[in-house]
Each structure stands twice: as structure tokens, then as C-alpha cells.
Amino acid sequence: xxxxxxxxxxxxxxxxxxxxxxxxxxxxxxxxxxxxxxxxxxxxxxxxxxxxxxxxxxxxxxxxxxxxxxxxxxxxxxxxxxxxxxxxxxxxxxxxxxxxxxxxxxxxx
Amino acid sequence: xxxxxxxxxxxxxxxxxxxxxxxxxxxxxxxxxxxxxxxxxxxxxxxxxxxxxxxxxxxxxxxxxxxxxxxxxxxxxxxxxxxxxxxxxxxxxxxxxxxxxxxxxxxxxxx
Numbered sequence: 001x002x003x004x005x006x007x008x009x010x011x012x013x014x015x016x017x018x019x020x021x022x023x024x025x026x027x028x029x030x031x032x033x034x035x036x037x038x039x040x041x042x043x044x045x046x047x048x049x050x051x052x053x054x055x056x057x058x059x060x061x062x063x064x065x066x067x068x069x070x071x072x073x074x075x076x077x078x079x080x081x082x083x084x085x086x087x088x089x090x091x092x093x094x095x096x097x098x099x100x101x102x103x104x105x106x107x108x109x
Numbered sequence: 110x111x112x113x114x115x116x117x118x119x120x121x122x123x124x125x126x127x128x129x130x131x132x133x134x135x136x137x138x139x140x141x142x143x144x145x146x147x148x149x150x151x152x153x154x155x156x157x158x159x160x161x162x163x164x165x166x167x168x169x170x171x172x173x174x175x176x177x178x179x180x181x182x183x184x185x186x187x188x189x190x191x192x193x194x195x196x197x198x199x200x201x202x203x204x205x206x207x208x209x210x211x212x213x214x215x216x217x218x219x220x
Contacts, residue, residue, distance in 0.1 A: 030207055031207045031208075033208075033209075041213075042199075042211055042212070042214055043152075043211040043214075044211070045208070045209075045210070048207065048208060086151065086152070088152075088209075090207050090208075095140060095157070095159065096154055096157065097152075097154075097209060099151045099152040100151060101149065101150065101151035
């Protein structure tokens, strides 16, 4: 049983396309996180959300608490956006994160 | 960037040998975590620490032990490495349960 599910698992897009990655979770959360991991690289935090919407450059993250669903959008995608995007939930009880299995994004020039 | 380092960054070892990975932080954060990352599984928690000498097991703790004798260091030990423990290991730190900062990772190969 996975507390956090992501879709799609793999995604290929042409440069300039609008991209959406989805995340559903089944636990009560205090926050939802989007992380980015470049090939062979470390893991960096993009967003931490507890409600609504956040924007950073071409990246937008939204969350619907009632539906237990979050989306990460990338506008005007670029080859440097190619990475694995990971959704993670910090539950409102306990001190462990639950991680999705990640979405591998490839943006083709 | 959070001050967190892992050593070694790469290691190749043989089945049956002991291996210790080190996570070092300069942030004085209370919580420290060890994860392994494998294709198709995402990040899975091995052990975590909520203070000096205070540790607890995660979902994949079998075959691993940890120690935290100082705030800044969290050690992960494979007492007798097996090929199934070939993986990329990430350390993470946090000062609250709502955020985690990840180290650069250690790629371990057990032959």
C-alpha cells in the first residue's frame, strides 16, 4: 500500500510544452512537498505546500486538501527541466515522510 | 544549501564485509534520516534519529544499524553487506517534521 501515488511514471515532452505531474495521497498531512532530482544528482526541495498554490519561475504547485491531490506544473518546458520529480507527504502524526516513486521527465529540444 | 555531507560518495565492497556510511551536518538540526533509493521503489526510510542516542527503525531496517553519538553525525552500518543492499543511500536532516534537506548521496555496490 502506497500512501503517496504519482502519475505518470515517465513523461516525454517537446521543449515549450506545458507539463503536469499529479500526486495523490491517502494520509492526513501537515504539508506536501515537491522535490527534484537531476540524473546522478542530489535531491532538492522545490515546494512545500499546506494549501492553495505556489509559484516559482516557470514552476507552479497546487494542492486540493479536500481531494488529497496535488499537481506540479511546468510552463514553457526546457531540456534543463529533465529530472525526476518526487512528491512527498509529511503526515500530521509521526515524523516520517511518505514518498511517491517519482516521475521521470525528459524534455526534448 | 543546508550543510550536509555524506562520506564516502562511492563505495564498492564485497558480500559479507562490514560497511559504514557517514552523514555529517553543520546545521545543528534535531532530526536525521537514512534512506535508500532503488528503481521502482522511490525513497525508503531505513532508520531515523530524533536526537543524540535516540533512533528508531524505518520500513526497511533489516540488515542495517545506526548510531548517533553527536548531534552532527549519523552513521549507518551494514554489518555484513549483501548484494540486495546495493543502492544509493541518502541522508537527510530537518529541524522540524515538516521539512527535510538531503545530502548528495552515496552510491554503494556490493559484489
